[in-house]
Amino acid sequence: MMTHESIDLTTMGQAAQDAAGVLAQLSSVKKNAVLQAMADALIAQTDMITAANQADLAHAQDLPKKFVDRLKLTPARITDMANGLRQVAGLPDPTDQIDKGWTTAAGLNIVQQRVPLGVVAIIYEARPNVTVDAAGLTFKSGNAVILRGGKEAIRSNTALANILQDVLKAQDLPVAAVQLITDTSHASSQALMRLNGYVDVLIPRGSARLIQAVVQNATVPVIETGAGNCHIYVDKAADLQMAENIVVNAKVQRPSVCNAAEKLLIHQDVAKEYLPVLAKALRAHGVELRGDERTRAIVPDMVAATATDWDTEYNDLIMAVKVVDSLDDAIHHINTHNTKHSEAIITNDYAASQRFLQRIDAACVYVNASTRFTDGFEFGFGAEIGISTQKLHARGPMGLAQLTTTKYEIRGDGQVRA
The missing domain is CATH 3.40.309.10 (Aldehyde Dehydrogenase; Chain A, domain 2)
Structure with missing residues (x-):
């Protein structure tokens, strides 16, 4: 029997798949306009975001100082998040790119086209900026995203996700393009790690312990990121x-x-x-x-x-x-x-x-x-979803291009194989 949580996540997964199908068809012009609108909305809602963040900080007094610093959102940091969205809007759209094209001996015209991964899930800790960074990068690359942040930042993450969804709704786009799991229990992260059939790739961001827990327990494909000795x-x-x-x-x-x-x-x-x-x-x-x-x-x-x-x-x-x-x-x-x-x-x-x-x-x-x-912005990628420390698919700072894969489009005029 399915648990209530698994039903909820299955529903979210299906909605994300549907949204990804819509995003994959969006023009770069539309994507960039939406990202600019998201940036404007963050600035306009600075007071609401900081109020939510203050509530998180009030419950974080016993956390180590380094975690509190990551959790804290100031007007300057909110402006930085908005500027990050504007920077992503100014980057080339990887899904507009054709990697290469050629004609085979059989006369087939083959094009290697860059396409979105589909549904990207992200599990992360006390960094509410990841909510915005991840939403911006996945949206620009044509992917829907399911976010699962830590309990320490739940109020901040909820406020940010609601603002981004309001923009999507105002732009007549599916709000499921950006979804936040508000259940911060261990069970919800475990269920997300096993949402096969809906999640195309899961990216953990946080401590070495979090990353290893995801790598060891996930049944969906994982890109290992972050830990830096x-x-x-x-x-x-x-x-x-x-x-x-x-x-x-x-x-x-x-x-x-x-x-x-x-x-x-x-x-x-x-x-x-x-x-x-x-x-x-x-x-x-x-x-x-x-x-x-x-x-x-x-x-x-x-x-x-x-x-x-x-x-x-x-x-x-x-x-x-x-x-x-x-x-x-x-x-x-x-x-x-x-x-x-x-x-x-x-x-x-x-x-x-x-x-x-x-x-x-x-x-x-x-x-x-x-x-x-070692940073996506410093490398000239504009932004990053994380630093991949593995060797398959992507390695190093993961920018927009690393959130895509390729598809071969083949055109013929009646060829059959002998």
Whole structure:
């Protein structure tokens, strides 16, 4: 027998499929007009959104500071969300794109056309901005979306989803193009993970624990995103000032996000000279440093790193530090402990940089730049739905193009196969 929840989600899934069929036929001009109207509506409803958000914040006093920061919506952040929708409206529509076309030996004309995925589901935590970002990106790429946010942001998410649905209704479009699951129980997320036949792809956004729970329990296709145990390796040929600038930026600029650096590796040949300088610079920004035995021999007042530190994504002003014997040791350590997100080397040795680029297994690999650049906007995609850390379909920042697939359209004039 179906539960009440499964009936509700089945209904939502069917409505989303129907809406996706409508969105797939929309012109780019119409999509862009709707996105602009959504942006205008967010600005116009700023007071209502902040009131809902304040109610969420009032129930979030016991949450860690980093989660409260993600949850909080200010007028400036609401303006940023609206501007994000306008930026998406200004991007090329991937469904207008023909990847390639050719004529076969049999005289068939084949076109590889980019088309929407269909129904995208997203499970996420205390980030109400995801509600708007995801709605904008899926709408522009012609997909319907089913959103399931965390209980901490339910009032904010509901307010935002209602505003977006009001715009859809005013534009004579199906409100099921953007749906929010308001039941924040564990059962609702489990049911969404198993909504086969309705959900074409599920994207989890949040902690490593959330992502792994989805990967392990979902029966619908999943794109794994987010978890970022990111490393910076300071090579023996690194410039110290460059290393200091990059390491501090990658750790401190926004420590709660997935592309912040969590680990610092340093070549033994420069460790005695460089470590005290880097440690002082990081500590000036309030970073707690946890070092291995060789690191603590150079900077004795560091906290001793444990075995679990090397696999931990802190999302906080904490960084573990390790002295390595060689470039190959750094590569081996990174590939053993990373989450395939973003890794960086600082070096003036071209051969070392090439070896690092070729051998590191990650979505994004940097030479002499901060890992904080792993971002759809910074990559020129305009926006992103998340950072994919897997290898199938999409890897790295997922923009509009990654929310589409391809279809082959074949035209003939009576051919049959011999």
